[in-house]
Amino acid sequence: MPLEILFKNDFCEWVDVESPTEEDLNYLHNKYNINVLLLEDTIDANHLPKFEQDGNLNFFLMRENTQLERSNLNTISDISTKLGIFLLDNVIITIHRMKNRSVYELKKEILLPVNKDISRDRIALNLALKVMKSFDDESKNLIEIMDQIESEIFLKNTNHSNHIRRLYRLKRKSGLNTRILNISTAWVDKFKLLDLDEIAVTDLKDKSKDAIADFEHLNTQVASLISMFLAMSDQKANQVMKVLAIYSMYFFPITFIAGIYGMNFVFMPELNLKYGYYITLGLMAGITLITFFYVRKKGW
Incomplete structure (x- = not known):
């Protein structure tokens, strides 16, 4: 210009x-x-x-x-x-x-x-x-x-x-x-x-x-x-990790039980019980409830 x-x-x-x-x-x-x-x-x-x-x-x-x-x-x-x-x-x-x-x-x-x-x-x-x-x-x-x-x-x-x-x-x-x-x-x-x-x-x-x-x-x-x-x-990331950790607490013991019964041994006495399957499921549910109330009591 x-x-x-x-x-x-x-x-x-x-x-x-x-x-x-x-x-x-x-x-x-x-x-x-x-x-x-x-x-x-x-x-x-x-x-x-x-x-x-x-x-x-x-x-x-x-x-x-x-x-x-x-x-x-x-x-x-x-x-x-x-x-x-x-x-x-x-x-x-x-x-x-x-x-x-x-x-x-x-x-x-x-x-x-x-x-x-x-x-x-x-x-x-x-x-x-x-x-x-x-x-x-x-x-x-x-x-x-x-x-x-x-x-x-x-x-x-x-x-x-x-x-x-x-x-x-x-x-x-x-x-x-x-x-x-x-x-x-x-x-x-x-x-x-x-x-x-x-x-x-x-x-x-x-x-x-x-x-x-x-x-x-x-x-x-x-x-x-x-x-x-x-x-x-x-x-927020810590909250997500906290939730995942709590769910892991619920499933770890029942996963352990499921792992034991998933092993292919010839002699497993519980397999011959009429209500063995239901007893095992009840045990898993009981452990989950105990874990839930424990976590709630601790305020986690």
Whole structure:
């Protein structure tokens, strides 16, 4: 997508580049004298969030949560996408490899009359706040999913085999989001260098801390839920083994008797008794009843 001027007033100009090509990066390098290495960082899919300063240029590399349900959850690029912000003189340049929700939302809001005198640094701050909001929305979404799974396990008494898989995915997503947010504190703190009200910068820091706290709480809750689910699964398996063991107690003595009478000896006195067969069956039944009452008395 070619370079696009999203906003311009007497104080600043906002230039946006989506899916930049090599020609676009060369153009930005030549026109604004931006270091090529910084420009290349914006197209590196797995680059971590950071802040760099080069002369009068401030470079923020942010990562926004995408809320995509991807099959693999191995790297931070599986749950987030980059947003590079360059600030120099009266120009703000945003670069992103794919459609960015923060840019898209602010693009519509900035045309409102209330923003006609907005500054370069204020645009950057609004983008940062929307980036943090993407993580806040994701934490609420993951907490709802966790509550649903917890309800299915404990209240609805379901035994779906995919519970552990869903919990594992929650744990992976929550862990990756926590990692991104912890690293993002590096660029959040640097907003104090811009021409902004202290209260506005403090608000951004508070939102960052809140998002980190939410995901850390989620990490703890998911880990606890996984442990409880595994403990319940073990308990159910133990109950099954207990029932099988009790039935074995019933049948072991009568199986022993049946085994004796199954031996092919010539002389077996009981075979000549008129009621030998019934006596043997009665003996087996008596042993089974005695075993039953013994187990019941013991509370097994």
